[in-house]
Amino acid sequence: MEPILDWEARYHEASVPWEREGLNPAFQRWQRWLQSHSGTAIVPGCGRSPELCALAQLGWRVTGVDLSETAAGFQQQQLHSAGLTGHVTACNLFDWQPAQPADLVYEQTCLCALNPDHWVAYEAQLAQWLRPGGTLLALFMQTTDPDGPPFHCGIEQMQQLFDPSRWEWHGTALRSDHPLGVYELGFRLTRR
Numbered sequence: 001m002e003p004i005l006d007w008e009a010r011y012h013e014a015s016v017p018w019e020r021e022g023l024n025p026a027f028q029r030w031q032r033w034l035q036s037h038s039g040t041a042i043v044p045g046c047g048r049s050p051e052l053c054a055l056a057q058l059g060w061r062v063t064g065v066d067l068s069e070t071a072a073g074f075q076q077q078q079l080h081s082a083g084l085t086g087h088v089t090a091c092n093l094f095d096w097q098p099a100q101p102a103d104l105v106y107e108q109t110c111l112c113a114l115n116p117d118h119w120v121a122y123e124a125q126l127a128q129w130l131r132p133g134g135t136l137l138a139l140f141m142q143t144t145d146p147d148g149p150p151f152h153c154g155i156e157q158m159q160q161l162f163d164p165s166r167w168e169w170h171g172t173a174l175r176s177d178h179p180l181g182v183y184e185l186g187f188r189l190t191r192r
């Protein structure tokens with residue numbers, strides 16, 4: 001599945017308006033949950049965002065996946081300089097599988113960066129990556145722009161994509177303002 005943008009070029013050109021300073025506010029609000037659980041965590045489309053290292057700092061055994069060699073190299077370096085262990089793979093997430101199903105997937109601004117024609121395949125990947133009972137922490141992008149990326153991830157559409165027969169939805173949404181002037185809604189889901 002072909003990516004919709006040349007993401008590597010965006011990192012080279014420093015054209016990365018999605019990057020925020022510091023952790024996503026929803027991540028901070030999930031911190032207590034993250035501290036009281038443990039295991040393996042996958043961050044698809046991890047880019048250069050700090051949540052991968054933050055998960056490793058909380059004791060999660062992390063794997064980041066990103067198309068961009070630059071972003072993957074950056075994350076590996078960040079883990080290394082902080083004395084943390086973790087893997088970062090530079091590849092297309094549609095061509096990748098973990099050795100073992102994971103306990104957690106942290107989805108932040110990856111779904112909205114994919115061609116919506118690929119969303120059904122993406123949901124299938126996440127469902128396959130997670131063990132039954134595993135957790136998906138997802139930040140669904142809310143934008144009024146009909147074009148993307150980022151593409152609008154309307155909650156009704158997300159509830160069809162992450163079908164309640166396959167995913168248990170918990171609690172209410174956490175809102176995070178996004179540097180692009182839009183916002184994300186964070187949800188915790190369990191893979192049935």
Ligand SMILES: C[S@@+](CC[C@H](N)C(=O)[O-])C[C@H]1O[C@@H](n2cnc3c(N)ncnc32)[C@H](O)[C@@H]1O
Pocket residue numbers: 003007008018019020044045046047048049065066067068071091092093094108109110113114
């Ligand atoms: C909008 S950026 C978000 C990066 C990061 N999650 C953040 O919050 O800053 C989207 C990221 O997804 C990566 N990406 C896009 N399509 C991908 C694919 N098919 N496989 C792996 N990574 C992909 C891009 O390289 C980019 O780093």
